[in-house]
Amino acid sequence: MTYLNKIKIFIFVFMFMLFSFSINAQWNIPADAKNKKPPVDPTHTLVKTGKDLYKSNCASCHGTPGEGNNIAAIGATDLGSGDYQHSHSSGQTFFQVEQGNGGMPSFRDKFSSDEKWCLIFYIKSFDKDFKITGEELKEQKADLRLSLIEKIRTVKAYATTKDKSGKEIALEGADVQFFIKRMFGNMQIGEIVTTDNKGIASIKIPENIPGDEEGNLNLLVKFKDTDTYGKAIKSKTIKWGTKLEIVNITDKREMWGSLHRVPLWVLFSYLGMTIGVWLVIGYVVFQIIRLKKL
Amino acid sequence: MSEVNKEGTKKTIGTIVSDLTRPIKNHKGFTIWILFLLTVMGVGMMAYVDQLANGLGVTAMRDYISWGLYISSFIFFIATALVGMLISAVLGLIGIKWITPIARIAEMIALGFAMWAGLIIIFDMGRPDRALNLFIHGRLQSPILWDVTVVTTYIAISVLLYLLPLIPDMPFLKKAMTDQAKWKQKIYKILSFGFEGRPEQYKSVKKLIRILAILIIPVALAIHTVTSWLFALTPRVGWDSTIFGPYYVTGAFVAGGAAVMIAMFVLSRNYNLKDYITDFHFDKMGKLLVLLMLVYFYFNINEYIVPGYKMKAGDDHHILGLFTGHYAKMFWTVQLGGLIIPIILLLFRRMRKPLPSLFIGIAVIIGAFFKRYIITIPTLVHPHLPIQNVPEEFHSYWPNAWEWAITMMAIAGAVLIITILAKLFPIIPIWEIAHEEGITNEEMNKYVEES
Numbered sequence: 117m118t119y120l121n122k123i124k125i126f127i128f129v130f131m132f133m134l135f136s137f138s139i140n141a142q143w144n145i146p147a148d149a150k151n152k153k154p155p156v157d158p159t160h161t162l163v164k165t166g167k168d169l170y171k172s173n174c175a176s177c178h179g180t181p182g183e184g185n186n187i188a189a190i191g192a193t194d195l196g197s198g199d200y201q202h203s204h205s206s207g208q209t210f211f212q213v214e215q216g217n218g219g220m221p222s223f224r225d226k227f228s229s230d231e232k233w234c235l236i237f238y239i240k241s242f243d244k245d246f247k248i249t250g251e252e253l254k255e256q257k258a259d260l261r262l263s264l265i266e267k268i269r270t271v272k273a274y275a276t277t278k279d280k281s282g283k284e285i286a287l288e289g290a291d292v293q294f295f296i297k298r299m300f301g302n303m304q305i306g307e308i309v310t311t312d313n314k315g316i317a318s319i320k321i322p323e324n325i326p327g328d329e330e331g332n333l334n335l336l337v338k339f340k341d342t343d344t345y346g347k348a349i350k351s352k353t354i355k356w357g358t359k360l361e362i363v364n365i366t367d368k369r370e371m372w373g374s375l376h377r378v379p380l381w382v383l384f385s386y387l388g389m390t391i392g393v394w395l396v397i398g399y400v401v402f403q404i405i406r407l408k409k410l
Numbered sequence: 411m412s413e414v415n416k417e418g419t420k421k422t423i424g425t426i427v428s429d430l431t432r433p434i435k436n437h438k439g440f441t442i443w444i445l446f447l448l449t450v451m452g453v454g455m456m457a458y459v460d461q462l463a464n465g466l467g468v469t470a471m472r473d474y475i476s477w478g479l480y481i482s483s484f485i486f487f488i489a490t491a492l493v494g495m496l497i498s499a500v501l502g503l504i505g506i507k508w509i510t511p512i513a514r515i516a517e518m519i520a521l522g523f524a525m526w527a528g529l530i531i532i533f534d535m536g537r538p539d540r541a542l543n544l545f546i547h548g549r550l551q552s553p554i555l556w557d558v559t560v561v562t563t564y565i566a567i568s569v570l571l572y573l574l575p576l577i578p579d580m581p582f583l584k585k586a587m588t589d590q591a592k593w594k595q596k597i598y599k600i601l602s603f604g605f606e607g608r609p610e611q612y613k614s615v616k617k618l619i620r621i622l623a624i625l626i627i628p629v630a631l632a633i634h635t636v637t638s639w640l641f642a643l644t645p646r647v648g649w650d651s652t653i654f655g656p657y658y659v660t661g662a663f664v665a666g667g668a669a670v671m672i673a674m675f676v677l678s679r680n681y682n683l684k685d686y687i688t689d690f691h692f693d694k695m696g697k698l699l700v701l702l703m704l705v706y707f708y709f710n711i712n713e714y715i716v717p718g719y720k721m722k723a724g725d726d727h728h729i730l731g732l733f734t735g736h737y738a739k740m741f742w743t744v745q746l747g748g749l750i751i752p753i754i755l756l757l758f759r760r761m762r763k764p765l766p767s768l769f770i771g772i773a774v775i776i777g778a779f780f781k782r783y784i785i786t787i788p789t790l791v792h793p794h795l796p797i798q799n800v801p802e803e804f805h806s807y808w809p810n811a812w813e814w815a816i817t818m819m820a821i822a823g824a825v826l827i828i829t830i831l832a833k834l835f836p837i838i839p840i841w842e843i844a845h846e847e848g849i850t851n852e853e854m855n856k857y858v859e860e861s
């Protein structure tokens with residue numbers, strides 16, 4: 117075994133020990149976390165949202181206890197165990213998700229508060245005593261109107277909804293997404309924008325987005341949370357893209373072009389040489405015929 | 411011909427005319443020879459008819475190796491045809507005297523091989539009935555169109571360069587061939603174009619020969635350079651070379667020089683013209699061939715050592731295939747037997763005598779034929795993308811009986827053209843020999859008028 121290999125093995129063992137040690141670090145959960153309550157009661161929809169988040173963010177370490185796969189990584193807490201379920205309130209699990217500890221990363225910025233609560237609902241649903249107590253949210257009829265501010269290349273989206281009396285009011289706190297339609301899908305512009313108290317979400321359209329031949333872009337605006345606000349998609353053609361210049365490589369006079377697009381230098385070289393040589397040949401033939409008269 | 415004719419005996423115009431026209435009248439063995447050539451061509455024609463009916467699938471060519479024996483023969487034919495330009499134009503223009511009796515032989519070879527080169531391209535077409543599309547839809551950017559143009563032009567100039575020096579011989583032929591068939595005499599009359607030996611006519615003929623001799627040099631360089639560009643303008647391994655133009659041209663002179671050497675021997679022995687094509691001429695031709703082969707050898711060194719030293723990925727398979735692999739036997743046989751050993755042999759005076767010259771010429775021309783094979787086929791075996799998921803026969807190539815038969819038809823056809831020309835017209839220009847013997851135009855005219 118070479119010296120280098122020895123070092124490699126040493127480093128590996130050291131890292132492994134460090135990792136296992138840190139993974140098993142003790143949780144230090146403040147007392148007030150225990151009493152933190154979710155803002156709404158769990159519904160099937162919220163648990164389903166939580167399940168989707170869990171599968172893509174948590175299952176790689178914690179396994180999927182609801183499906184008989186309790187532990188995936190060494191040192192990760194078995195969330196499906198009665199022990200864990202009974203000793204942790206929703207608030208404490210929320211704290212753990214938010215803070216992270218040792219091998220468990222913090223998800224404070226990764227998930228919104230609502231998303232975290234959905235996650236907690238799902239984790240809590242591993243407990244056989246878990247009950248769906250909330251009512252499904254009714255779809256809130258919402259609408260979007262778009263206006264453009266040419267000077268600063270800004271799109272304003274006005275989100276409205278109707279109050280109980282059917283009067284149109286501004287929708288505050290709704291997440292709005294802006295897209296430009298591309299050939300095979302929609303390209304999101306900037307981050308998600310949350311409507312302000314006037315129901316306005318605005319975004320600046322960057323320069324240099326390729327448009328069609330006239331520079332037209334197809335703008336699409338929709339609510340992110342389609343379950344809540346409906347699937348309203350507003351589209352508008354804006355002229356802020358760069359103009360597309362379609363260059364057909366066979367339009368120019370090139371070596372790979374058709375006969376009609378032969379480069380002029382090839383044409384003139386060919387014709388010049390061929391005609392020149394054949395003129396001389398013609399002259400010689402003419403002179404041969406004239407021999408008789410000499 | 412003082413420098414040429416070692417015996418120093420002056421010839422009269424009468425002896426020259428009878429010496430040079432006698433072989434045309436003598437038909438001993440001629441019929442058998444023609445029958446032999448026609449038989450070879452007949453077999454080839456049968457193969458060609460089958461190819462026409464059943465398509466190119468009857469050959470050994472497949473998707474990857476789609477340029478086979480036909481194309482390599484095409485280059486060989488063009489190469490051999492190029493010697494007409496070298497001998498009658500380059501050497502003639504700089505005033506080399508010893509080429510006088512062999513210039514027409516070179517021109518005959520040029521004519522025969524250039525004409526059949528054009529036909530070989532047709533043989534390589536699966537649908538020759540669409541050949542006209544080349545002119546209707548051909549692209550001026552394509553070297554294939556340049557090639558068609560330049561081959562046609564070269565044939566036209568070669569015809570004229572054969573015909574023009576023949577015109578002043580016609581009065582002698584008309585006189586000497588009165589005992590021959592009527593149609594022959596008609597040909598001589600037509601081809602004399604009213605030439606009667608007047609000084610203005612001699613002047614005009616000489617001027618026109620000079621114009622054509624100058625014109626044919628760039629055209630001949632173009633024909634073989636463009637032929638090399640059919641290969642070199644592609645990025646294929648083994649063809650992607652900047653020296654392909656001069657490499658082909660010098661190789662062409664070697665092939666043509668060897669062809670002239672063989673023709674010199676056969677014609678001078680068969681026609682009993684040892685007094686006109688002497689050991690001196692063989693010696694000179696041998697020296698010329700050594701020079702041409704050394705230049706060609708130099709290009710070979712560049713063409714193989716440069717990529718062989720670098721062994722770029724892609725080139726390596728090709729080069730190793732030639733040096734030590736599948737094509738090594740043919741490659742080294744061609745390089746040693748067709749180039750290096752002939753160079754060494756021809757350095758010795760005794761090897762430049764007629765008979766050794768004949769054998770060396772044959773070795774060189776066979777080498778030249780297979781050299782074109784070595785240039786064309788191994789590259790096609792190494793495409794840029796690997797050959798896969800195709801039948802076994804697509805992987806390799808060796809010409810089958812159809813291709814050999816059709817190629818032999820082309821060779822026999824070229825030889826047939828040379829034979830027919832040699833049977834209709836003197837192979838050595840009477841008037842130029844007479845001029846070199848110091849016979850004046852007046853004396854020649856007087857001889858013609860006597861009956």
